[in-house]
Amino acid sequence: MKNLQELHYFEVPTVMKHALGAVNHLPGELEILGVKKPLIVTDQGVVKAGLLDMIIKPLKDASVSHVIYDQVVFNPLLATVAAGTEMYRKNDCDGIVALGGGSSMDCAKAIGVEIAHGEPVLEYECAEGKKELSKRVPPLVCIPTTAGTGSEVTLWAVITDPAREYKFNVGGPLIAAHLALVDPLLHLSMPAEVTAGTGMDALCHAIECYTCAYAQPQTDAVALLAIEYAGKYLRRAVAYGQDIDARYYMAMSSMLAGLSYGAASAGAVHAMTQTMGGIFPVHHGVAVGSTLVPVMEYNWMGEPEKYARMALALGVPTFGMTEREAALSAVEACRELTEDIGIPRLREMGITEADIPRLAQEAFNDPQTIGNPRDLTVAAYEEIYRRAL
Ligand SMILES: [Fe+2]
Secondary structure, three states: OOOOOOOOOOOOOEEEEOOOOOHHHHHHHHHHHOOEEEEEEEEEEHOOOOHHHHHHHHHHHHOOOOOEEEEOOOOOOOOHHHHHHHHHHOOOOOEEEEEEEEHHHHHHHHHHHHHHOOOOOHOOOOOOOOOOOOOOOOOOEEEOOOOOOOOOOOEEEEEEOOOOOEEEEOOEEEEEEEEEEEHHHHOOOOOHHHHHHHHHHHHHHHHHHHHHOOHHHHHHHHHHHHHHHHHHHHHHHHHHHOOOHHHHHHHHHHHHHHOOOOOOOOOOHHHHHHHHHHHHHOOOOHHHHHHHHHHHHHHHOOOOHHHHHHHHHEEEEEOOOOOOOHHHHHHHHHHHHHHHOOOOOOOHHOHHHHHHHHHHHHHHOOOOOOOOOOOOOOHHHHHOOOOOO
C-alpha cells in the first residue's frame, strides 16, 4: 500500500441486489425508494434488443407510471444529459431508472446531478475551479445490460464535452446509485464483440485499481475476485452467449471491479482511453481491451508482487517461478485472453501513427495518469500507443 500517511476511505452508498429475473422486483424496489414516477434512461440499442420491454412489463403489471427517455448515445454528450433533465422536469418525475451500459448509467447519474443542483453537470466537473457536489441525486436505480463498466456501483459518471473534445469525470458518493439491480438474463442477447469489449473493461478496472497508488485492502479484495471471474468466464461468455453461469459471473466481475474503483481513479489505460474517446468515436471497452496489455508490459515493474498475485488469479500455475517470471506471466495471460476473444488493434479503430503525439499528450494531462504504478512521460505514452496500434 502506498501513501500510508493519507487518509484512505471506502464508501459504497449503493445497495446491490442480483438474481436471474431480478428486474421483476423493480416495482417493489421503487416503492421502497418512494419513487412513484421514474424517468427511464436508456438507448436505442437496448430498446431494439427488447430489454426495455423486460422492465416495462413488470412496471405495467404493477401500474407504476413512468416516462421513457431512450435517446442516450454512447459517450453521452452534455446535450444528451440536458435533454433528459428537461424531460424529467417536464413530467414531474421523482426518481430515475438507468437501463443500459455505462453510457446510459452515467447519463442518468448526470441527469440526477442536474436535477439535484439545478445547474448543468459541467459545473461539477472533477477539476480545479469547479464546484463539489453538495446534494444527493434523486433516487436512482441502475440496471446494467452489459458486464463491464460497473457504473452501477461506482461513484463516477463520464460525460463528453464536445466543445473541448474531452470526456470529463463527475463524481463522489452523492452521485452513486441508490440501488444496483443486476439481472444477468439481460446480458444473454449481448453480441460477442460487445461482451468481449465490456468484459475487458471490467478486467481492466480490476487490474488498474489493484495496482494503482490508491489501492487499499478493501479494493484489493474485490479486484482480485473480479480478475479471477473475468479470467475464468469471459471466454465462455464470448463463445456462447446463452451460458448463464458465464453471464452471471461476468456480471459479478463487473460489479466487483466497479467496487474496486473505491473513491479513487484507475490508471494509464483509462487516462488513454478516456481522452481518446473524447476525440474519436471509439467504443470504450474495445479501446480498453486494445491498450491494456501494452500498458501492463510497461507497468509490471512498478508492482511486481501484485502482478505475480494477479497471475495466480488468472489461473497461471506460478509455483516455482521467480517473482519476475510470475509477474510477466500475468501480462502473457491477459495477452492470450485479448487474442482469444478477438479484441481489435487501435489501427482497426481508425487510429493512425499521426494521431499518437496528440493522444499521448492528452493522456499525460489526464488526472488518471497520477496513481499509475509506474511513472509516466509523454514519450512513454507514445511508446505504449505504438505497441497498441
Ligand atoms: Fe472503463
